[in-house]
Amino acid sequence: LAPYLDHVPHGWELHVHFENLNHIDHACLDAFENWEKQNRPFGSKLVVEWQDLFARSTVAEPVSTA
Numbered sequence: 001l002a003p004y005l006d007h008v009p010h011g012w013e014l015h016v017h018f019e020n021l022n023h024i025d026h027a028c029l030d031a032f033e034n035w036e037k038q039n040r041p042f043g044s045k046l047v048v049e050w051q052d053l054f055a056r057s058t059v060a061e062p063v064s065t066a
Contacts, residue, residue, distance in 0.1 A: 002031050010044055014045070016048040
């Protein structure tokens, strides 16, 4: 996942769709969170339904998106 996120140009709005996703692990959630934190200053935005995504993970608490 991380190499793909690294290729998203600055200033883009990244929409994450996961309707067909059965499970996501902590490393992937961290990758999304880190991408958002690192790219927000360049005008990028991550659009994801965090609560629905966490329902498919083994992580007990949602990551901070602030």
